[in-house]
Amino acid sequence: MEAVMKETQTENLTERAEQKDHLQQEHTGETVGTSFCNDAKMSMRNVNVYYGDKQAIHNVSLDIGRNEVVAMIGPSGCGKSTFLRCMNRMNDTIESCRIDGEFILDGADIYHAKQDVVPLRAKVGMVFQKPNPFPKSIYDNVAYGPRVHGLADRRSDLDEIVEVSLRRAGLWEEVKDRLNSPGTGLSGGQQQRLCIARTIAVSPEVILMDEPCSALDPIATAKIEELIAELSENFTIAIVTHSMQQAARVSDRTAYFHMGKLIEVNDTKRVFTNPEHDLTEAYITGRFG
Amino acid sequence: MDKLHLDKHISQQFDSELEDLKSQVLEMGGMVEQQIIDAVESLESADSKLAEKVMRIEDEIDLREVALDEACMTVLACRQPAASDLRMVLTVTKMTRDLERMGDEAQKIAKMAISLTQDGAAPGGYEEVRHMGTQVQNMVHSVLDAFARFDVEKALNVAKADKQVDREYKSAMREIVTYMMEDPRSIGRVMNILWALRSLERIGDHTRNLAEHIIFLVKGLDVRHVTVSEIERKIQKSQ
Numbered sequence: 001m002e003a004v005m006k007e008t009q010t011e012n013l014t015e016r017a018e019q020k021d022h023l024q025q026e027h028t029g030e031t032v033g034t035s036f037c038n039d040a041k042m043s044m045r046n047v048n049v050y051y052g053d054k055q056a057i058h059n060v061s062l063d064i065g066r067n068e069v070v071a072m073i074g075p076s077g078c079g080k081s082t083f084l085r086c087m088n089r090m091n092d093t094i095e096s097c098r099i100d101g102e103f104i105l106d107g108a109d110i111y112h113a114k115q116d117v118v119p120l121r122a123k124v125g126m127v128f129q130k131p132n133p134f135p136k137s138i139y140d141n142v143a144y145g146p147r148v149h150g151l152a153d154r155r156s157d158l159d160e161i162v163e164v165s166l167r168r169a170g171l172w173e174e175v176k177d178r179l180n181s182p183g184t185g186l187s188g189g190q191q192q193r194l195c196i197a198r199t200i201a202v203s204p205e206v207i208l209m210d211e212p213c214s215a216l217d218p219i220a221t222a223k224i225e226e227l228i229a230e231l232s233e234n235f236t237i238a239i240v241t242h243s244m245q246q247a248a249r250v251s252d253r254t255a256y257f258h259m260g261k262l263i264e265v266n267d268t269k270r271v272f273t274n275p276e277h278d279l280t281e282a283y284i285t286g287r288f289g
Numbered sequence: 290m291d292k293l294h295l296d297k298h299i300s301q302q303f304d305s306e307l308e309d310l311k312s313q314v315l316e317m318g319g320m321v322e323q324q325i326i327d328a329v330e331s332l333e334s335a336d337s338k339l340a341e342k343v344m345r346i347e348d349e350i351d352l353r354e355v356a357l358d359e360a361c362m363t364v365l366a367c368r369q370p371a372a373s374d375l376r377m378v379l380t381v382t383k384m385t386r387d388l389e390r391m392g393d394e395a396q397k398i399a400k401m402a403i404s405l406t407q408d409g410a411a412p413g414g415y416e417e418v419r420h421m422g423t424q425v426q427n428m429v430h431s432v433l434d435a436f437a438r439f440d441v442e443k444a445l446n447v448a449k450a451d452k453q454v455d456r457e458y459k460s461a462m463r464e465i466v467t468y469m470m471e472d473p474r475s476i477g478r479v480m481n482i483l484w485a486l487r488s489l490e491r492i493g494d495h496t497r498n499l500a501e502h503i504i505f506l507v508k509g510l511d512v513r514h515v516t517v518s519e520i521e522r523k524i525q526k527s528q
């Protein structure tokens with residue numbers, strides 16, 4: 001047996017030399033896996049994004065299914081956040097940013113000249129990495145959106161929206177007795193759930209989450225993850241995360257980005273047990289140098 | 290992904306943990322292989338000392354199983370492995386279980402060897418034990434080699450070889466029954482040979498399981514509970 005082990009060790013060394021650059025290989029082919037689905041809520045087609053001369057996204061096509069949770073993973077700078085931000089035109093504010101391709105929400109192009117971004121962002125809400133409550137009371141944080149969009153005529157309607165949103169965000173029991181205290185006085189995890197309540201108060205259809213748990217402790221993270229599972233019954237969710245375990249836990253499909261390209265999209269179970277592409281395998285098993 | 294690249298993690302510590310699991314399985318496998326050789330030899334040559342050695346070493350194999358399980362549990366808890374790394378750890382836990390059972394079967398053969406030295410030799414069946422013993426030893430050697438090299442082709446050949454062992458076992462059974470009919474007084478001793486053959490056949494089955502675990506490890510294909518030709522089809526489809 002020892003002889004066999006020695007022999008394999010030598011073989012391993014030779015193989016290692018042969019495959020030295022294997023993991024640094026350029027991805028040239030098409031996205032592998034299942035980028036598209038039958039019941040798409042949002043469809044992105046042939047998306048290219050540039051910051052000035054630099055191309056950040058290369059020809060990405062992806063569907064997000066109705067009531068589906070899609071996780072986007074990849075190393076820093078791979079374009080996953082850029083792609084997510086394009087999905088509710090958050091990149092419009094960056095002057096050097098140029099976007100090609102189609103972003104279709106329920107059959108309509110969100111980059112159409114006549115599309116107003118305010119109702120778009122009510123339909124496609126966003127939760128950011130750092131909880132960013134307004135310097136207002138908990139109540140006003142949640143009521144802000146419905147007021148701006150004129151969703152409630154009477155105070156009692158607004159009260160109901162605030163309560164329902166806080167309940168859905170799993171925060172109601174913790175804050176119901178101090179709705180008038182400032183939102184900024186809550187703990188990090190509570191603030192993030194407040195931001196989620198604020199997002200869902202305007203009845204969005206899609207929720208984009210950009211690393212929503214990266215500033216939270218494991219308990220707050222578990223609560224948010226639980227919330228994502230509940231929210232997926234009513235909302236379509238796209239989440240960018242650096243935590244592979246989180247992607248594995250919360251999502252139905254996982255999309256792996258690498259250097260601005262979409263390498264693989266597959267069922268999450270498949271991606272984390274037997275991914276199709278070598279680059280995906282290398283990333284999720286921690287083999288990047 | 291055919292190559293597992295166990296040595297390419299950012300964390301070299303993780304590399305060495307997985308490499309360590311692999312070499313521990315190979316060591317345990319080597320011990321089991323030797324146990325089978327010794328058990329068959331002790332039965333053939335009525336060597337009760339050798340049979341007793343097999344009984345002693347069985348305890349060491351059990352300890353190896355426990356140690357490997359603990360190592361796997363640590364990797365799972367500390368590294369949360371995914372994809373091929375996850376399959377590696379799962380495969381190791383499954384393989385150690387099969388190897389331990391193979392050790393048990395070798396121990397049973399050694400027990401039969403001791404009985405036969407005490408009760409006197411059986412009138413026949415030794416040839417069959419030697420023949421099946423050699424077949425099974427070769428399978429075990431090949432399957433460990435397949436694991437060391439992550440070689441799917443070789444693992445598939447082991448699964449094929451198990452069918453041959455099953456056939457040999459059936460024909461040996463027929464042979465053994467004739468000994469019993471010829472001289473009913475020898476039934477007790479012939480039964481010992483029969484149990485030994487049964488153990489060899491079981492070792493063959495466990496070796497086939499090992500081959501299936503290796504195919505799962507390398508290809509990510511679950512090939513349990515299907516025929517060998519079905520396994521072959523699945524492997525071809527995945528290429």
